[in-house]
Amino acid sequence: MKISKKDKIDNIKNNLSYGIKSRNETKKSFSERTGITRTTLYNILDGKVDRIQTQTIEKIADFFGTTCSVIEEGCLESIEYKNSLISTDGNKNPLCIPVLTEVELIDNLNGYIGELIVSYPSTYFFSEGTNIIGLKITKKIHNDYDIGSLLVIERFKRDHIDDLVILCPHAEIKIVPASYVLREQDILIGSIREERVHA
Structure with missing residues:
Protein backbone atom coordinates (compact mmCIF):
# COMPACT_ATOMS: atom_id res chain seq x y z
CA MET A 1 0.00 0.00 0.00
CA LYS A 2 1.37 3.38 -1.03
CA ILE A 3 1.61 5.93 1.75
CA SER A 4 1.76 9.71 1.43
CA LYS A 5 4.94 11.75 1.71
CA LYS A 6 3.66 13.30 4.96
CA ASP A 7 2.95 9.86 6.45
CA LYS A 8 6.47 8.71 5.48
CA ILE A 9 8.00 11.70 7.26
CA ASP A 10 5.80 11.05 10.32
CA ASN A 11 6.88 7.38 10.33
CA ILE A 12 10.55 8.35 10.08
CA LYS A 13 10.10 10.81 12.96
CA ASN A 14 8.27 8.27 15.14
CA ASN A 15 10.70 5.44 14.38
CA LEU A 16 13.66 7.71 15.00
CA SER A 17 12.24 8.92 18.31
CA TYR A 18 11.43 5.36 19.47
CA GLY A 19 14.79 4.00 18.29
CA ILE A 20 16.85 6.62 20.10
CA LYS A 21 14.89 6.15 23.32
CA SER A 22 14.84 2.33 23.20
CA ARG A 23 18.62 2.16 22.72
CA ASN A 24 19.32 4.64 25.53
CA GLU A 25 20.95 7.05 23.12
CA THR A 26 20.92 10.82 23.36
CA LYS A 27 20.35 12.98 20.32
CA LYS A 28 23.99 14.01 20.56
CA SER A 29 25.33 10.43 20.74
CA PHE A 30 23.01 9.32 17.94
CA SER A 31 24.23 12.20 15.76
CA GLU A 32 27.87 11.37 16.46
CA ARG A 33 27.44 7.64 15.84
CA THR A 34 25.46 7.98 12.59
CA GLY A 35 27.05 11.06 11.07
CA ILE A 36 23.64 12.76 10.80
CA THR A 37 24.03 16.41 11.79
CA ARG A 38 22.27 17.52 14.94
CA THR A 39 20.45 20.20 12.96
CA THR A 40 19.00 17.56 10.61
CA LEU A 41 18.15 15.30 13.52
CA TYR A 42 16.37 18.04 15.49
CA THR A 54 17.74 8.97 1.09
CA GLN A 55 21.23 8.78 2.62
CA THR A 56 19.84 10.06 5.94
CA ILE A 57 17.15 7.37 5.93
CA GLU A 58 19.83 4.76 5.10
CA LYS A 59 21.94 5.88 8.07
CA ILE A 60 18.92 5.64 10.38
CA ALA A 61 18.01 2.17 9.07
CA ASP A 62 21.62 0.94 9.36
CA PHE A 63 21.88 2.17 12.94
CA PHE A 64 18.69 0.37 13.98
CA GLY A 65 19.54 -2.77 11.99
CA THR A 66 16.54 -2.63 9.70
CA THR A 67 15.57 -1.54 6.19
CA CYS A 68 14.70 1.85 4.78
CA SER A 69 11.16 0.65 4.00
CA VAL A 70 10.61 -0.18 7.70
CA ILE A 71 11.85 3.27 8.72
CA GLU A 72 9.68 4.99 6.09
CA GLU A 73 6.55 2.85 6.07
CA GLY A 74 6.57 0.57 9.12
CA CYS A 75 6.46 0.84 12.86
CA LEU A 76 9.83 -0.11 14.35
CA GLU A 77 8.39 -0.43 17.87
CA SER A 78 5.64 -2.82 16.77
CA ILE A 79 8.04 -4.93 14.70
CA GLU A 80 10.56 -5.22 17.54
CA TYR A 81 7.79 -6.09 20.00
CA LYS A 82 6.43 -8.84 17.74
CA ASN A 83 9.94 -10.16 17.13
CA SER A 84 10.32 -10.58 20.88
CA LEU A 85 7.15 -12.65 21.23
CA ILE A 86 6.76 -16.37 21.25
CA SER A 87 3.25 -16.56 19.89
CA THR A 88 1.42 -16.80 16.62
CA ASP A 89 1.88 -13.01 16.35
CA GLY A 90 5.64 -13.15 16.90
CA ASN A 91 8.78 -14.15 15.07
CA LYS A 92 10.41 -16.33 17.70
CA ASN A 93 10.23 -20.02 16.96
CA PRO A 94 7.83 -22.04 19.10
CA LEU A 95 9.04 -25.13 20.91
CA CYS A 96 8.47 -28.47 19.27
CA ILE A 97 7.39 -30.90 22.00
CA PRO A 98 6.88 -34.68 21.96
CA VAL A 99 3.41 -36.01 22.73
CA LEU A 100 3.17 -39.20 24.80
CA THR A 101 0.36 -41.21 26.37
CA GLU A 102 0.44 -42.11 30.05
CA VAL A 103 2.07 -45.51 29.36
CA GLU A 104 4.66 -44.00 27.00
CA LEU A 105 5.46 -41.30 29.55
CA ILE A 106 6.05 -43.87 32.29
CA ASP A 107 8.28 -45.90 29.96
CA ASN A 108 10.31 -42.78 29.09
CA LEU A 109 10.22 -40.93 32.38
CA ASN A 110 13.81 -39.70 32.13
CA GLY A 111 14.11 -39.75 28.33
CA TYR A 112 15.77 -36.78 26.68
CA ILE A 113 13.54 -34.47 24.64
CA GLY A 114 15.75 -34.96 21.57
CA GLU A 115 15.20 -38.73 21.72
CA LEU A 116 11.47 -38.41 22.37
CA ILE A 117 10.86 -35.91 19.58
CA VAL A 118 12.05 -38.38 16.93
CA SER A 119 10.17 -41.34 18.41
CA TYR A 120 6.73 -39.87 19.14
CA PRO A 121 4.26 -37.45 17.54
CA SER A 122 4.92 -33.79 18.23
CA THR A 123 3.13 -30.48 18.55
CA TYR A 124 4.16 -26.88 19.13
CA PHE A 125 4.11 -24.84 22.30
CA PHE A 126 4.51 -21.07 22.22
CA SER A 127 6.79 -20.38 25.15
CA GLU A 128 10.36 -20.23 26.25
CA GLY A 129 11.65 -23.12 28.24
CA THR A 130 13.25 -26.50 28.17
CA ASN A 131 12.23 -30.03 29.06
CA ILE A 132 8.60 -29.56 28.00
CA ILE A 133 6.45 -32.47 26.86
CA GLY A 134 2.84 -33.17 25.95
CA LEU A 135 0.76 -35.78 27.78
CA LYS A 136 -2.19 -37.14 25.78
CA ILE A 137 -4.82 -38.26 28.29
CA THR A 138 -6.19 -41.68 27.32
CA LYS A 139 -7.94 -42.56 30.58
CA LYS A 140 -9.63 -40.66 33.39
CA ILE A 141 -6.93 -39.43 35.76
CA HIS A 142 -8.59 -36.29 37.16
CA ASN A 143 -12.07 -34.76 37.10
CA ASP A 144 -10.85 -31.43 35.65
CA GLU A 154 7.32 -28.68 32.16
CA ARG A 155 9.13 -31.72 33.48
CA PHE A 156 10.80 -31.96 36.86
CA LYS A 157 9.66 -28.44 37.72
CA ARG A 158 7.38 -27.53 40.57
CA ASP A 159 5.76 -24.21 41.22
CA HIS A 160 3.04 -23.19 43.62
CA ILE A 161 0.49 -22.14 41.00
CA ASP A 162 -0.02 -24.89 38.42
CA ASP A 163 -1.33 -28.41 39.01
CA LEU A 164 1.32 -31.11 39.27
CA VAL A 165 1.58 -34.41 37.44
CA ILE A 166 3.09 -37.14 39.58
CA LEU A 167 3.81 -40.83 39.27
CA CYS A 168 2.48 -42.74 42.26
CA PRO A 169 3.40 -46.24 43.38
CA HIS A 170 2.07 -49.01 41.12
CA ALA A 171 2.90 -46.90 38.02
CA GLU A 194 -1.38 -25.58 29.38
CA GLU A 195 -4.36 -27.77 28.63
CA ARG A 196 -5.63 -28.29 25.10
CA VAL A 197 -9.08 -29.78 25.23
CA HIS A 198 -9.52 -32.78 22.90
CA ALA A 199 -6.30 -31.98 21.06
Whole structure:
Protein backbone atom coordinates (compact mmCIF):
# COMPACT_ATOMS: atom_id res chain seq x y z
CA MET A 1 0.00 0.00 0.00
CA LYS A 2 1.37 3.38 -1.03
CA ILE A 3 1.61 5.93 1.75
CA SER A 4 1.76 9.71 1.43
CA LYS A 5 4.94 11.75 1.71
CA LYS A 6 3.66 13.30 4.96
CA ASP A 7 2.95 9.86 6.45
CA LYS A 8 6.47 8.71 5.48
CA ILE A 9 8.00 11.70 7.26
CA ASP A 10 5.80 11.05 10.32
CA ASN A 11 6.88 7.38 10.33
CA ILE A 12 10.55 8.35 10.08
CA LYS A 13 10.10 10.81 12.96
CA ASN A 14 8.27 8.27 15.14
CA ASN A 15 10.70 5.44 14.38
CA LEU A 16 13.66 7.71 15.00
CA SER A 17 12.24 8.92 18.31
CA TYR A 18 11.43 5.36 19.47
CA GLY A 19 14.79 4.00 18.29
CA ILE A 20 16.85 6.62 20.10
CA LYS A 21 14.89 6.15 23.32
CA SER A 22 14.84 2.33 23.20
CA ARG A 23 18.62 2.16 22.72
CA ASN A 24 19.32 4.64 25.53
CA GLU A 25 20.95 7.05 23.12
CA THR A 26 20.92 10.82 23.36
CA LYS A 27 20.35 12.98 20.32
CA LYS A 28 23.99 14.01 20.56
CA SER A 29 25.33 10.43 20.74
CA PHE A 30 23.01 9.32 17.94
CA SER A 31 24.23 12.20 15.76
CA GLU A 32 27.87 11.37 16.46
CA ARG A 33 27.44 7.64 15.84
CA THR A 34 25.46 7.98 12.59
CA GLY A 35 27.05 11.06 11.07
CA ILE A 36 23.64 12.76 10.80
CA THR A 37 24.03 16.41 11.79
CA ARG A 38 22.27 17.52 14.94
CA THR A 39 20.45 20.20 12.96
CA THR A 40 19.00 17.56 10.61
CA LEU A 41 18.15 15.30 13.52
CA TYR A 42 16.37 18.04 15.49
CA ASN A 43 14.49 19.18 12.38
CA ILE A 44 13.20 15.64 11.75
CA LEU A 45 12.20 15.09 15.38
CA ASP A 46 10.52 18.51 15.59
CA GLY A 47 8.59 17.88 12.35
CA LYS A 48 10.25 20.81 10.58
CA VAL A 49 11.09 18.97 7.34
CA ASP A 50 9.08 18.26 4.23
CA ARG A 51 11.76 16.04 2.66
CA ILE A 52 14.43 13.71 4.07
CA GLN A 53 17.40 12.66 1.97
CA THR A 54 17.74 8.97 1.09
CA GLN A 55 21.23 8.78 2.62
CA THR A 56 19.84 10.06 5.94
CA ILE A 57 17.15 7.37 5.93
CA GLU A 58 19.83 4.76 5.10
CA LYS A 59 21.94 5.88 8.07
CA ILE A 60 18.92 5.64 10.38
CA ALA A 61 18.01 2.17 9.07
CA ASP A 62 21.62 0.94 9.36
CA PHE A 63 21.88 2.17 12.94
CA PHE A 64 18.69 0.37 13.98
CA GLY A 65 19.54 -2.77 11.99
CA THR A 66 16.54 -2.63 9.70
CA THR A 67 15.57 -1.54 6.19
CA CYS A 68 14.70 1.85 4.78
CA SER A 69 11.16 0.65 4.00
CA VAL A 70 10.61 -0.18 7.70
CA ILE A 71 11.85 3.27 8.72
CA GLU A 72 9.68 4.99 6.09
CA GLU A 73 6.55 2.85 6.07
CA GLY A 74 6.57 0.57 9.12
CA CYS A 75 6.46 0.84 12.86
CA LEU A 76 9.83 -0.11 14.35
CA GLU A 77 8.39 -0.43 17.87
CA SER A 78 5.64 -2.82 16.77
CA ILE A 79 8.04 -4.93 14.70
CA GLU A 80 10.56 -5.22 17.54
CA TYR A 81 7.79 -6.09 20.00
CA LYS A 82 6.43 -8.84 17.74
CA ASN A 83 9.94 -10.16 17.13
CA SER A 84 10.32 -10.58 20.88
CA LEU A 85 7.15 -12.65 21.23
CA ILE A 86 6.76 -16.37 21.25
CA SER A 87 3.25 -16.56 19.89
CA THR A 88 1.42 -16.80 16.62
CA ASP A 89 1.88 -13.01 16.35
CA GLY A 90 5.64 -13.15 16.90
CA ASN A 91 8.78 -14.15 15.07
CA LYS A 92 10.41 -16.33 17.70
CA ASN A 93 10.23 -20.02 16.96
CA PRO A 94 7.83 -22.04 19.10
CA LEU A 95 9.04 -25.13 20.91
CA CYS A 96 8.47 -28.47 19.27
CA ILE A 97 7.39 -30.90 22.00
CA PRO A 98 6.88 -34.68 21.96
CA VAL A 99 3.41 -36.01 22.73
CA LEU A 100 3.17 -39.20 24.80
CA THR A 101 0.36 -41.21 26.37
CA GLU A 102 0.44 -42.11 30.05
CA VAL A 103 2.07 -45.51 29.36
CA GLU A 104 4.66 -44.00 27.00
CA LEU A 105 5.46 -41.30 29.55
CA ILE A 106 6.05 -43.87 32.29
CA ASP A 107 8.28 -45.90 29.96
CA ASN A 108 10.31 -42.78 29.09
CA LEU A 109 10.22 -40.93 32.38
CA ASN A 110 13.81 -39.70 32.13
CA GLY A 111 14.11 -39.75 28.33
CA TYR A 112 15.77 -36.78 26.68
CA ILE A 113 13.54 -34.47 24.64
CA GLY A 114 15.75 -34.96 21.57
CA GLU A 115 15.20 -38.73 21.72
CA LEU A 116 11.47 -38.41 22.37
CA ILE A 117 10.86 -35.91 19.58
CA VAL A 118 12.05 -38.38 16.93
CA SER A 119 10.17 -41.34 18.41
CA TYR A 120 6.73 -39.87 19.14
CA PRO A 121 4.26 -37.45 17.54
CA SER A 122 4.92 -33.79 18.23
CA THR A 123 3.13 -30.48 18.55
CA TYR A 124 4.16 -26.88 19.13
CA PHE A 125 4.11 -24.84 22.30
CA PHE A 126 4.51 -21.07 22.22
CA SER A 127 6.79 -20.38 25.15
CA GLU A 128 10.36 -20.23 26.25
CA GLY A 129 11.65 -23.12 28.24
CA THR A 130 13.25 -26.50 28.17
CA ASN A 131 12.23 -30.03 29.06
CA ILE A 132 8.60 -29.56 28.00
CA ILE A 133 6.45 -32.47 26.86
CA GLY A 134 2.84 -33.17 25.95
CA LEU A 135 0.76 -35.78 27.78
CA LYS A 136 -2.19 -37.14 25.78
CA ILE A 137 -4.82 -38.26 28.29
CA THR A 138 -6.19 -41.68 27.32
CA LYS A 139 -7.94 -42.56 30.58
CA LYS A 140 -9.63 -40.66 33.39
CA ILE A 141 -6.93 -39.43 35.76
CA HIS A 142 -8.59 -36.29 37.16
CA ASN A 143 -12.07 -34.76 37.10
CA ASP A 144 -10.85 -31.43 35.65
CA TYR A 145 -9.05 -32.95 32.64
CA ASP A 146 -10.97 -34.84 29.95
CA ILE A 147 -9.94 -37.95 28.04
CA GLY A 148 -8.48 -36.84 24.70
CA SER A 149 -7.05 -33.60 26.09
CA LEU A 150 -3.38 -32.71 25.81
CA LEU A 151 -1.51 -31.43 28.85
CA VAL A 152 1.68 -29.45 28.25
CA ILE A 153 4.03 -30.24 31.13
CA GLU A 154 7.32 -28.68 32.16
CA ARG A 155 9.13 -31.72 33.48
CA PHE A 156 10.80 -31.96 36.86
CA LYS A 157 9.66 -28.44 37.72
CA ARG A 158 7.38 -27.53 40.57
CA ASP A 159 5.76 -24.21 41.22
CA HIS A 160 3.04 -23.19 43.62
CA ILE A 161 0.49 -22.14 41.00
CA ASP A 162 -0.02 -24.89 38.42
CA ASP A 163 -1.33 -28.41 39.01
CA LEU A 164 1.32 -31.11 39.27
CA VAL A 165 1.58 -34.41 37.44
CA ILE A 166 3.09 -37.14 39.58
CA LEU A 167 3.81 -40.83 39.27
CA CYS A 168 2.48 -42.74 42.26
CA PRO A 169 3.40 -46.24 43.38
CA HIS A 170 2.07 -49.01 41.12
CA ALA A 171 2.90 -46.90 38.02
CA GLU A 172 -0.16 -44.67 38.27
CA ILE A 173 -0.13 -41.11 36.94
CA LYS A 174 -2.09 -38.59 39.00
CA ILE A 175 -2.79 -34.89 38.77
CA VAL A 176 -2.65 -33.08 42.09
CA PRO A 177 -2.93 -29.43 43.17
CA ALA A 178 0.18 -27.28 43.46
CA SER A 179 -0.13 -27.41 47.24
CA TYR A 180 0.15 -31.21 47.30
CA VAL A 181 2.89 -32.53 49.61
CA LEU A 182 4.90 -35.16 47.78
CA ARG A 183 5.27 -38.44 49.62
CA GLU A 184 8.53 -40.36 49.60
CA GLN A 185 7.34 -42.85 46.99
CA ASP A 186 5.87 -40.17 44.65
CA ILE A 187 7.86 -39.08 41.59
CA LEU A 188 7.31 -35.54 40.31
CA ILE A 189 6.79 -35.53 36.55
CA GLY A 190 6.26 -31.77 36.35
CA SER A 191 3.90 -28.78 36.36
CA ILE A 192 1.05 -28.34 33.89
CA ARG A 193 1.59 -25.25 31.74
CA GLU A 194 -1.38 -25.58 29.38
CA GLU A 195 -4.36 -27.77 28.63
CA ARG A 196 -5.63 -28.29 25.10
CA VAL A 197 -9.08 -29.78 25.23
CA HIS A 198 -9.52 -32.78 22.90
CA ALA A 199 -6.30 -31.98 21.06
